[in-house]
Amino acid sequence: MDNKQVSIIAVIALAFLAGLYLLTPETRNIAVSIRYQDPVYETRTIAVSVPYQEAVYGTFYYGKLEDTGLTTYTWTIDRATDYSKEYTGKDFWGSPEYTFKVCWGSQCTNYPQINTWSISPKTEITGYETKYKTEYQKETYLARYETKYRTEYKDITKTKLEWIFS
Incomplete structure (x- = not known):
C-alpha cells in the first residue's frame, strides 16, 4: 500500500469517527421561558335586595259605654281603631250585640257620644309587613387572564451536531 492509499483510509476513518461523535x-440543562395564563380576580360591590319583616302598629281604643241612652247595660269597646268607624260591642252577659261609633263630638248622631275619659288609647302590633332593603355586598369574580412568562430549567437531549447548529 502506498502512502496515498493510507492517507485516504485515514481521512475516511477520521470522518467516520467525527460523524459518530x-x-x-x-x-x-437549559433555561426555557414558559408562557402561561394568570387569572386576575377583581372585587366589586353589588346591591342585593334582602326581605325583612317590619311590624305594623295600630292605635286601639279600649273602654266602656255606660250611659248609651238606649239601655242601662254597660257596653264594651274592644280594639276600636278609629274615631269614625262603627264597631260592635257586647253587654256584660256577652249579648246582644250593639253597634256604636267611636267619635268625640256632636257629629255622632244616632250614636252614643263617647267622652275622652271613658276610653283609653293603646298602640299595639297589628301584624307584620314584608319589606325589602338594599344591602351592599362585596363579590370577587374572575375578571380576565393575563399572559405571563416564567423561566423553568429542563433537561434537553440533542445530538452534538444539533447543539452546534441550534
Whole structure:
C-alpha cells in the first residue's frame, strides 16, 4: 500500500469517527421561558335586595259605654281603631250585640257620644309587613387572564451536531 492509499483510509476513518461523535446524544440543562395564563380576580360591590319583616302598629281604643241612652247595660269597646268607624260591642252577659261609633263630638248622631275619659288609647302590633332593603355586598369574580412568562430549567437531549447548529 502506498502512502496515498493510507492517507485516504485515514481521512475516511477520521470522518467516520467525527460523524459518530457529532451524532452522539448529549443532555444539557437549559433555561426555557414558559408562557402561561394568570387569572386576575377583581372585587366589586353589588346591591342585593334582602326581605325583612317590619311590624305594623295600630292605635286601639279600649273602654266602656255606660250611659248609651238606649239601655242601662254597660257596653264594651274592644280594639276600636278609629274615631269614625262603627264597631260592635257586647253587654256584660256577652249579648246582644250593639253597634256604636267611636267619635268625640256632636257629629255622632244616632250614636252614643263617647267622652275622652271613658276610653283609653293603646298602640299595639297589628301584624307584620314584608319589606325589602338594599344591602351592599362585596363579590370577587374572575375578571380576565393575563399572559405571563416564567423561566423553568429542563433537561434537553440533542445530538452534538444539533447543539452546534441550534
